[in-house]
């Protein structure tokens with residue numbers, strides 16, 4: 001599957017946030033978006049999902065224009081920056097309702113077995129983020145939008161999450177953004193930088209330095 005987003009123009013209160021944005025993401029690849037705070041990454045994901053209405057947008061899936069809001073197509077799932085699980089739902093119930101195997105999850109993350117009857121106020125921010133990200137990754141949707149999936153997670157959980165991403169990407173379009181740029185660079189097959197209201201394709205870390213996203217002395221990754 002190929003997702004293309006074209007000609008996006010978004011303004012808030014007369015201020016242009018995104019202009020003539022083009023992006024392509026496809027099954028088998030993780031597409032990462034980097035960019036400074038306030039550059040428009042979350043706005044772009046919410047436009048694709050269909051909950052923000054820009055002045056212009058064209059969305060195509062496998063070359064065909066999508067005219068209704070993407071979230072109504074059943075094709076897409078969105079991990080927002082904020083927590084989305086209902087306040088009083090236990091973890092096990094959430095897995096049941098999302099039709100995701102609790103057993104498989106606990107096999108990967110055994111410490112969660114003790115948390116199965118906890119609600120979100122009773123687990124840590126990172127534990128909650130991991131659960132919510134996992135539920136989106138394992139959903140039926142063929143297009144996944146992930147807004148800061150690595151935030152709040154400790155390094156071992158990030159590694160485990162990346163392993164799941166590498167498996168899931170074989171059958172899904174994955175578009176993600178995060179400020180953990182080393183993890184984005186490690187996980188992503190294609191990178192865009194959101195800068196000056198546009199998206200720019202990026203080939204390597206050096207280009208992130210040249211474009212003023214990373215400091216000149218940023219640790220060079222292999």
Ligand SMILES: Nc1ncnc2c1ncn2[C@@H]1O[C@H](COP(=O)(O)OP(=O)(O)OP(=O)(O)O)[C@@H](O)[C@H]1O
Pocket residue numbers: 012013017035036037038039040041042043044
């Ligand atoms: N609902 C809104 N009303 C007015 N301005 C908004 C609204 N949402 C976002 N903005 C502005 O649009 C710009 C882009 O915001 P956005 O959240 O998309 O950035 P971002 O790249 O995701 O930032 P961050 O990395 O900090 O999450 C910011 O200047 C922000 O203040």
